Amino acid sequence: MSKVIALPSNKSSNLPGVERPNGRKAGEVTRERILDAAEVLFAEHGFHGTSMRDVAQESEARLALVAYHFGTKDTLFEKVVERRAAFMAHQRMQLLDAARTQAATGTIPLEDLVKGYVYPFVERSTRGGRGWKHYSLLVARASNAPDYAKVIGVHYNAVARQFVAEFCRTLPSVEEERIYHAFSFMVGTMLSLVAEPGRLESLSSGAYRSSDMERVFETMLPFLSAGFLSLCNNEEN
């Protein structure tokens, strides 16, 4: 195969639909690169703090190319959220199903429910590499922004409801509404761990760091389980 004349970039074939050596369509690798860049920027500067130009520059693609692949900035954001959501849902459901099997006809222990929902998120944030690190940050921050929490909900609510239902079975004496509230506390706690890596340092004047998340998780798990258990202890007050 003779050497072609001065290709402007390192891309080997730009014809649509043509298979590349690694078996992926041309352009798909570009899409991923753009998503990676958007993930980083949305996580660090938020939706409004990130421009399509920033994404183009970070991904080393031209501005028009970003628009070609994703259209508007809104749909780009949605695609970023969507990309890793199914994996997260699958991990959580896998742990929930395992706990259901192990519990057989009985109820699932509180710790297993908390762990089943929180651990996959913390685990990916910790061990999933830079991509997941940024993604978890993005999800945590977007959850607090009214406009974009909706996008999150589309991908995360179904699994969350499964867990809420199971919490209700484990704590049958507690009214459903309070289970929902406690679940919300749990999510808030979980998100704060990955969303605010700076707060703990700032608060403790740098003495402690939340960088060792898996270790912090060891504290968080009993903390949350005890919290859920407390729901049973107020028959009246």
Added chain:
Amino acid sequence: MSKVIALPSNKSSNLPGVERPNGRKAGEVTRERILDAAEVLFAEHGFHGTSMRDVAQESEARLALVAYHFGTKDTLFEKVVERRAAFMAHQRMQLLDAARTQAATGTIPLEDLVKGYVYPFVERSTRGGRGWKHYSLLVARASNAPDYAKVIGVHYNAVARQFVAEFCRTLPSVEEERIYHAFSFMVGTMLSLVAEPGRLESLSSGAYRSSDMERVFETMLPFLSAGFLSLCNNEEN
């Protein structure tokens, strides 16, 4: 006093330093109006999602006037955060001091510490009127944005450290680092209550609302106290 000719607005005197009927300097009322508008907008759309023009329009002031009073957008944001921070700090310290007095030489009960930090925030968010409502939302969301968490820290860390120190005295068997982590969980839980009024509705398909925050607080208080208490129960695992 003769009627002056066609004043362009309802402002009686615009001379700097001149006292107005209510005893406030001219312009001060304008400053407050601008701060109110910025508070609403920053809370709902975030820093980058809010333009100086939006603030001008919402406050019914001209764009240049906003700049005259606050300079850059950054300093406007800081002034918004600053305005109500001292009150919040005072409320918390008042509860902490009362608890210290009541405890005399003993240690402060866990519930009082949790309540002392969380309640003032929830109370203002609930009963403080629209201004505080937006302010608490703003603080909750800004706490998760790396750039602006710093501004929050300046005004909130001092009091937070006082509470952490007191938690350490109440739970002397727990290492300081874990107290810091648990305190961070508590803050995350507290903020999630005011920051995500939509999540609970979305999750429960509209069946439950977090609008009655004081009632949710009744669930949150024992939840968090039990969480803190759990820190003692793992001499090993």
Added chain:
DNA sequence: GTCTATAGCTTGATAGAC
């Protein structure tokens, strides 16, 4: 699929009259 170029608008900040 990827590029250059640009239309059309919004932005933060400022100059200068009153």
Added chain:
DNA sequence: GTCTATCAAGCTATAGAC
């Protein structure tokens, strides 16, 4: 203190060549 007017820069989105 408040206003009108404007600048330079940045923005999203699109048109059109290759």
